[in-house]
Amino acid sequence: MRFVCIALLLIGGWGCSALPTRPLSLPGRYTVVREPLVVYSDFPIEPHHRLLDELVARRGDIRRVLDLPYSDERVHVYLFESTDRFNRFMRLYHPNMPSRRAFFLETDTRLLVYAQWGDRVAEDLRHEATHAYLHAVVPNLPLWLDEGLAEYFEVPRGYGGLNRENLAAVLARMERGECNPCLRRLERLVPTDDMSHDEYAEAWAWVHFLLHGGVGGDAVLRDYLADLRRDAAVEPLSHRLGLIVPSPEEALGHHVRQLAAITMLPTTQ
Ligand SMILES: [Zn+2]
Known part of the structure; x- marks a missing residue:
């Protein structure tokens, strides 16, 4: 699932009077940088967690399979520790979005991934990170191709894209x-x-x-x-x-x- 060019209230401050007095903040107690990924969470994640290793390697797969260049642009990944917190956050700040387990968002300045830690987090992150890697180097990617490629690369490495x-x-x-x-x-x-x-x-x-x-x-x-x-x-x-x-x-x-x-x-x- 991708969303492009959506103005994000939550990035850069909480000054809007419509926001609650106790804002539901983004995860951010812990930060792991694995270029080009910056992963934020409120629970510790090993810097060389195999999921992060796979996400980093996936960028190389996309480059090799599609003959695309690398981009230096960072991908900011926010990992919510529970479905409940993720859903409350999305309902509050992105109420018009359909119910999904994870999202990719592209703004004028940032590539963002929101996901919830759970049984399918690996699949979700491979899918959304693929969107981010593609959008970093291919502007104006048609919707069907963007999603088709994300579905292809969301399966584990070594599956040959067999979904x-x-x-x-x-x-x-x-x-x-x-x-x-x-x-x-x-x-x-x-x-x-x-x-x-x-x-x-x-x-x-x-x-x-x-x-x-x-x-x-x-x-x-x-x-x-x-x-x-x-x-x-x-x-x-x-x-x-x-x-x-x-x-x-x-x-x-x-x-x-x-x-x-x-x-x-x-x-x-
Ligand atoms: Zn998608």
């Missing part, structure tokens, strides 16, 4: 005849749209197809990102993909079914 939850969701909809993948439809989503779970899963599937479909989609994706770094007004990725794959939707369906067969998910075909 079983999304694979099962896309496959199940295909088998029921409900899924009609269409990259051009995803490309019409605007930054303020709230993507559905099915759209997240389909965005992941397109990214996985581009990177592992064996049709040259990886080069198309890397070239697209490189062009997007230079100019926001580039032609849609679907147009470029259509030049090398006659029927991208059909090819995606084949890729998903093949992936399901390899990973032993049940299919009807």
